[in-house]
Amino acid sequence: MSMFEFLVGTFYLGAATLFVVGLHKMRAPSTARQGNLISAGGMAIAVLTTIVFALVDFGGNVIGWGALVFGAAVGASYGVIRARTVKMTAIPQLVSVFNAVGGGAAAAVAFADFVANLSRASLDLTVSIPIVLDVLIGSITFSGSLIAAGKLQGIISGKPLTFPGARVLNVIVALIAVGAGVLLLIMPPNLLILLVIMVASLVFGVLMVLPIGGADAPVIVSLLNAFTGLAVAMAGFAIDNQALIIAGALVGAAGTILTLQMAKAMNRSVGAIILGGFGTGDTATAGGAAAADLTNVRELTADDVAIQLAYAQHVIIAPGYGLAAAQAQHEVAELAKLLTDHGIDVKYAIHPVAGRMPGHMNVLLAEANVPYEQMLQLDEANAAFGNCDVALIVGANDVCNPDARKPGNAVSGMPILDVDHAKSVVVLKRSMRPGYAGITNPLFTDPKTGMFFADAKKGLADITTAVKEYVTA
Amino acid sequence: MIDTLFGNLAIFILSLLVGVEVISKIPSTLHTPMMSAANAIHGVVIAGAIVIASVASSPAAYVLTFIAAVLAAANVFGGYVVTDRMLQMFTRPHPAPTAAPAPPATGEEVAS
Numbered sequence: 413m414s415m416f417e418f419l420v421g422t423f424y425l426g427a428a429t430l431f432v433v434g435l436h437k438m439r440a441p442s443t444a445r446q447g448n449l450i451s452a453g454g455m456a457i458a459v460l461t462t463i464v465f466a467l468v469d470f471g472g473n474v475i476g477w478g479a480l481v482f483g484a485a486v487g488a489s490y491g492v493i494r495a496r497t498v499k500m501t502a503i504p505q506l507v508s509v510f511n512a513v514g515g516g517a518a519a520a521v522a523f524a525d526f527v528a529n530l531s532r533a534s535l536d537l538t539v540s541i542p543i544v545l546d547v548l549i550g551s552i553t554f555s556g557s558l559i560a561a562g563k564l565q566g567i568i569s570g571k572p573l574t575f576p577g578a579r580v581l582n583v584i585v586a587l588i589a590v591g592a593g594v595l596l597l598i599m600p601p602n603l604l605i606l607l608v609i610m611v612a613s614l615v616f617g618v619l620m621v622l623p624i625g626g627a628d629a630p631v632i633v634s635l636l637n638a639f640t641g642l643a644v645a646m647a648g649f650a651i652d653n654q655a656l657i658i659a660g661a662l663v664g665a666a667g668t669i670l671t672l673q674m675a676k677a678m679n680r681s682v683g684a685i686i687l688g689g690f691g692t693g694d695t696a697t698a699g700g701a702a703a704a705d706l707t708n709v710r711e712l713t714a715d716d717v718a719i720q721l722a723y724a725q726h727v728i729i730a731p732g733y734g735l736a737a738a739q740a741q742h743e744v745a746e747l748a749k750l751l752t753d754h755g756i757d758v759k760y761a762i763h764p765v766a767g768r769m770p771g772h773m774n775v776l777l778a779e780a781n782v783p784y785e786q787m788l789q790l791d792e793a794n795a796a797f798g799n800c801d802v803a804l805i806v807g808a809n810d811v812c813n814p815d816a817r818k819p820g821n822a823v824s825g826m827p828i829l830d831v832d833h834a835k836s837v838v839v840l841k842r843s844m845r846p847g848y849a850g851i852t853n854p855l856f857t858d859p860k861t862g863m864f865f866a867d868a869k870k871g872l873a874d875i876t877t878a879v880k881e882y883v884t885a
Numbered sequence: 886m887i888d889t890l891f892g893n894l895a896i897f898i899l900s901l902l903v904g905v906e907v908i909s910k911i912p913s914t915l916h917t918p919m920m921s922a923a924n925a926i927h928g929v930v931i932a933g934a935i936v937i938a939s940v941a942s943s944p945a946a947y948v949l950t951f952i953a954a955v956l957a958a959a960n961v962f963g964g965y966v967v968t969d970r971m972l973q974m975f976t977r978p979h980p981a982p983t984a985a986p987a988p989p990a991t992g993e994e995v996a997s
Contacts (some may be wrong), residue, residue, distance in 0.1 A: 444915055444967065445973055452925070455961060463935055471939065472939035472941065476938045476939060478936055479947045480954045483951040483955075486964040487959035487960075488961075491960065491962040491963025491966070495963040496972065498967065503921070503971070509962050513960045517931070517957035518933070520952045521933035524949035527946050612994035621964055642935075652889060654893065655931055660900075660927060661897050670919075670920060769916075772912060775971050777973070
């Protein structure tokens with residue numbers, strides 16, 4: 413190792429350290445932003461170091477550097493414009509798009525490295541294996557994440573799309589990709605084989621995500637995020653670059669943990685998610701239990717809800733997917749502020765998978781100026797429900813189904829919000845339609861529960877108007 | 886060659902362990918920004934784009950360099966900017982009691 417290589421390696425280690433410190437600072441909302449900036453600093457060091465290293469070690473020519481600079485300018489403009497204009501409700505699909513381009517970039521790097529080595533008689537396995545894995549994983553991530561983003565955005569139907577023989581086709585495509593991969597390792601460098609791997613992997617990515625329902629897309633986004641991390645690490649192995657290896661491993665770990673936590677919160681096994689695809693989607697369960705009888709349901713008006721809230725001391729709001737879908741975060745924040753200004757203690761109980769991806773609800777509420785101190789995580793919230801006068805559920809269902817504590821049903825064992833421990837419960841929901849798990853919720857027929865049937869946005873606005881009558885009178 | 890591979894493999898495994906350790910301490914409140922931040926970090930693949938740009942000497946390599954640069958730059962710049970935009974909302978102080986609820990945020994308020 414020359415002195416120059418030692419210096420380059422040292423700077424890469426510095427960059428990697430800043431990535432870790434940056435992620436470490438994301439443990440608390442107050443330091444998280446600083447953490448992201450530290451991580452960006454690490455990125456700047458990694459990029460500058462690589463530029464110097466590439467110029468000194470390889471030199472290159474004007475066309476190559478020109479292609480890089482022009483391409484980077486185009487990509488950066490697109491990224492910054494999208495990042496600055498995206499609506500907070502659309503964050504999950506944007507994350508998925510950025511994930512897709514990362515995977516695509518990793519595949520392109522490995523592809524280019526292969527092209528540069530085409531003239532050789534044979535490739536060392538320490539180079540060819542990472543190249544194959546990188547093109548494989550990177551291409552799957554690229555096409556799969558774009559399909560997932562399309563589903564989240566609603567461009568592609570959120571219904572599970574499947575056709576006769578889809579499973580068989582899936583297996584065939586996977587076999588082609590893997591078979592071509594093995595062939596590439598044992599044959600002299602051949603561009604055609606790598607192209608076959610790439611195309612088969614792209615098709616596999618599409619086939620993998622198409623059968624997944626829109627409500628489940630976030631799990632797959634998280635999983636593909638882990639994949640991208642691995643693809644980037646593989647690119648690092650291929651071109652012997654430690655910054656890529658370390659950063660890729662960090663992201664791989666992040667994506668994996670999030671996928672596991674999400675699967676747990678949704679009461680699914682990761683194995684079933686990866687192997688089986690999701691058989692059910694957000695529409696598949698609508699039929700059966702939809703006609704739940706309303707005989708034992710106590711129906712409330714906006715005025716009834718307002719009276720309860722205005723005379724309560726401790727109120728906990730449990731927002732769910734329905735609130736995110738109706739984009740009612742500003743309405744709920746306005747109601748909460750009205751109550752808070754009137755001296756009522758208001759907190760939000762946030763289930764780990766509330767919203768459209770883990771932690772998405774917190775972002776939506778933060779956008780509506782809700783201070784993060786008011787957002788309780790699952791454990792904190794469950795400790796607080798016992799002392800709560802009114803629990804207001806907005807557009808959530810399965811995440812507060814008390815049947816989760818009993819064995820033998822679709823939500824058994826799932827971590828839930830103990831909303832039923834509150835003295836009184838109000839559920840704001842459009843209908844009695846069951847949630848994602850497709851089962852009835854005994855909370856809705858509990859004597860202390862009142863149902864207020866309305867769209868989240870309009871319902872909250874009506875309650876706010878009604879509360880104003882009581883608190884100003 | 887095999888020495889390099891072993892060194893890189895060791896780095897990879899240890900980084901995975903560090904990642905697991907650091908990430909599992911992040912509260913669910915911040916999971917969306919964390920995922921977005923991790924997303925931005927894998928934009929480091931732009932370093933790979935730089936290396937292939939410097940060794941490119943054929944039309945195919947130039948095209949691949951261009952593609953890699955577009956994708957990686959979108960990843961890294963977009964990823965950091967959108968994460969910052971989310972996190973600055975978390976650090977924003979509670980508004981004055983008179984303030985009306987803000988309209989859906991647009992890009993203008995971003996200072997990054």
